[in-house]
Amino acid sequence: MRVTVIGAGIVGAACAYACAQRGLHVTVVDRGGLVAGTTGSGEGNILVSDKEPGPELDLALRSNTLWREWEADLDRHIDGGIQLERKGGLIVTRTSRGMRALAETAGELVDERAVRDLEPLLAADILGGAFFRQDMQVQPARAAAAMLAGARELGATLRLRTEVRDLPADADAVINATGAWAAQFGIALPVEPRRGFILVTEPLPVLIRHKVYSAEYLENVASGDAGLQTSTVVEGTPGGPVLIGATRERVGFDSTPSREALRKLAAGAAALFPFLADVRIMRSYHGFRPYSADHLPIIGPDPATDRLWHAHGHEGxxxxxxxxxxxxxxxxxxGATPALDPAPFSPARFVVANGVGA
Structure with missing residues (x-):
C-alpha cells in the first residue's frame, strides 16, 4: 500500500513511522521546513493528568506506553536523543475546594508537606496537590525529526517545501495530518486554530523538578470559550530554561503578540514559584493548536472523500x-485489530451529530 502523509509535524511523523514499521510505502509531504508549524512551538507535554476517564485518556495511556517503547529506537536517530523525561506531573491548589476536586482524579493526593517534598520552592500558600507519575516531557522537534528519520530508514520518502492542493493520484491512502490547517481537506470538519503563548526564561539550575500546574489548567483544557484563558504551567528543560504557559484563545491565525497574555503568564508563574519574579524572560513564542469542537482528536477515514484519512484535532x-x-x-x-476502539475519534461522528458535510 502506498501512503502519503500530508504534514511533517509530530502527528504526521508518528503516522509515517508507524506505517513504515508495518511495511507500507510512505511519502511525507509538507509545505514548510522540518517542524516548521505547531510542533516547533510546543512544550513537549505527554500527559495523562489533564484527561478525564474516557476515549482521550485511553488514547493517552496507549501513547504513554508507545513513547516508552519507541524511545530507544528514536534516540538512535538524533544526537542527544529525544530527551524523554519521566518527571511526573504535579497539579497544585490553594484551596480546600481544590483539594476535594483533586481527590476525585487518578493522581496521588499530596498534602501541604508532601507537595513541598516534591517542589521545595513552591509558594507558601499552596495547600496541596495531586501527583501523576506517568506524566512525561519530550523535546518535540527532536522527537518529530527522529520519527521521520526512523521512517526514512524503513524506506519512507520526505518531501519538504512542497504544497499539496489535491490528493496525490498515486497514493492508495492520504493522511491529513496538517493540524490547525486540517479543514482544507475532505468534509468541513469543525477544526480551527487555538492560539497559545509560552515564555522562556534564562537558563537556570534544576530548581523545578516536575511539570507543575495550577488546578485551573484542567478547566481551561476542557473549555470551549473563544476568549483569552490563562492558567499557570511551569516546567524546567534539560537545557536549563524554564517554560511558562499556558494561554488559550481562538483568534484565527492572528500571530500578533498579546501583552495581556504574556503579562498574565509571568504573573502566574511568579505567584506559583516566587523566585521566578527575579528571573529574566529571554523570549516568548506562540503556536496554533488544532481545536476540535468536541475536544476529541479526529482520527480515521473521511466519510465522503475516498482514500482520505484524518489525524488531527488534538489541540494542545x-x-x-x-x-x-x-x-x-x-x-x-x-486491517489489524486496533489496541483501542477507534469509533469515538471517527470523523463520521460530526456527520451523524450535525449533518456536517452531508
Whole structure:
C-alpha cells in the first residue's frame, strides 16, 4: 500500500513511522521546513493528568506506553536523543475546594508537606496537590525529526517545501495530518486554530523538578470559550530554561503578540514559584493548536472523500498523543485489530451529530 502523509509535524511523523514499521510505502509531504508549524512551538507535554476517564485518556495511556517503547529506537536517530523525561506531573491548589476536586482524579493526593517534598520552592500558600507519575516531557522537534528519520530508514520518502492542493493520484491512502490547517481537506470538519503563548526564561539550575500546574489548567483544557484563558504551567528543560504557559484563545491565525497574555503568564508563574519574579524572560513564542469542537482528536477515514484519512484535532495534546494516533491509523490501514476502539475519534461522528458535510 502506498501512503502519503500530508504534514511533517509530530502527528504526521508518528503516522509515517508507524506505517513504515508495518511495511507500507510512505511519502511525507509538507509545505514548510522540518517542524516548521505547531510542533516547533510546543512544550513537549505527554500527559495523562489533564484527561478525564474516557476515549482521550485511553488514547493517552496507549501513547504513554508507545513513547516508552519507541524511545530507544528514536534516540538512535538524533544526537542527544529525544530527551524523554519521566518527571511526573504535579497539579497544585490553594484551596480546600481544590483539594476535594483533586481527590476525585487518578493522581496521588499530596498534602501541604508532601507537595513541598516534591517542589521545595513552591509558594507558601499552596495547600496541596495531586501527583501523576506517568506524566512525561519530550523535546518535540527532536522527537518529530527522529520519527521521520526512523521512517526514512524503513524506506519512507520526505518531501519538504512542497504544497499539496489535491490528493496525490498515486497514493492508495492520504493522511491529513496538517493540524490547525486540517479543514482544507475532505468534509468541513469543525477544526480551527487555538492560539497559545509560552515564555522562556534564562537558563537556570534544576530548581523545578516536575511539570507543575495550577488546578485551573484542567478547566481551561476542557473549555470551549473563544476568549483569552490563562492558567499557570511551569516546567524546567534539560537545557536549563524554564517554560511558562499556558494561554488559550481562538483568534484565527492572528500571530500578533498579546501583552495581556504574556503579562498574565509571568504573573502566574511568579505567584506559583516566587523566585521566578527575579528571573529574566529571554523570549516568548506562540503556536496554533488544532481545536476540535468536541475536544476529541479526529482520527480515521473521511466519510465522503475516498482514500482520505484524518489525524488531527488534538489541540494542545498532539505531542503526547502522536504515537497512539499513528499506531491507530496504521492498524486501520492494514486491517489489524486496533489496541483501542477507534469509533469515538471517527470523523463520521460530526456527520451523524450535525449533518456536517452531508
Amino acid at each position: 495534546a498532539g505531542i503526547g498523543l502522536a504515537p497512539a494516533t499513528g499506531d491507530l491509523i496504521a492498524d486501520l490501514l492494514t
